[in-house]
Amino acid sequence: MRGAPLTADEAPQDRNVAVWSLISVALAFAVFCGWFHWRRLSPHWTQRDLFWEYYHQSTPDEPIGAYLMNWRGETFYSRNTVRQVGRAAPAATLQDFLNGPGARKWMLVEQARLAALRGAIGGNARLRVVESRNNKFVLTLLEKPEEKQPMPGPLKEPEKPGPFGAPP
Structure with missing residues (x-):
């Protein structure tokens, strides 16, 4: 590497902050995907x-x-x-x-x-x-149209998805 040499070594706490920040962001992204994103997609990926x-x-x-x-x-x-x-x-x-x-x-x-x-x-x-x-x-x-059937009541409105995107 060319350029000026470092005047001081990197402080260990700076490296710890960077590593723990990356771990926190990864964990937050995993929770978001698992609890929200994939739950909202599930009606489209399954029968x-x-x-x-x-x-x-x-x-x-x-x-x-x-x-x-x-x-x-x-x-x-x-x-x-x-x-x-x-x-x-x-x-x-x-x-x-x-x-x-x-x-x-x-x-x-x-x-x-x-x-x-x-x-x-x-x-x-x-x-x-x-x-x-x-x-x-x-x-x-x-x-079948030719059979005289009693008119059933209207089909139930689909229930709103539960808190996790699936019917209760």
Whole structure:
């Protein structure tokens, strides 16, 4: 190194202040990410909130399907009760799923494939988006139009996220 030599050695307390300041900033950043940032992102990185809505708004005779999906998250959160719809065997076709038992059917679909699902259904069922806050997936409800069903009350408004960004 060229230049003037140091006139005095670096004081040890200066080095301690620098090290402890860096440790404090790193710890504060870790707490911020863990307690706030990732909690706010969690609804977009998981299907947990969509299945929370499904389990709280559906009845036991209302099945759920996953349209053109193979993410494995829907299998995990549905406890292996979701039917894969639109894929090759052994998955069901959309018409088989719609003609199955139950007046209402729930469908999980990617945001980008929602229009394709609307087109595939045509006039065979009425599609209503129930939950779309997730930026990757949408929870929808399919109702058969030809059956006279008692009008259910309005779907419950989704509860505001708890203090950690997840439904209570």
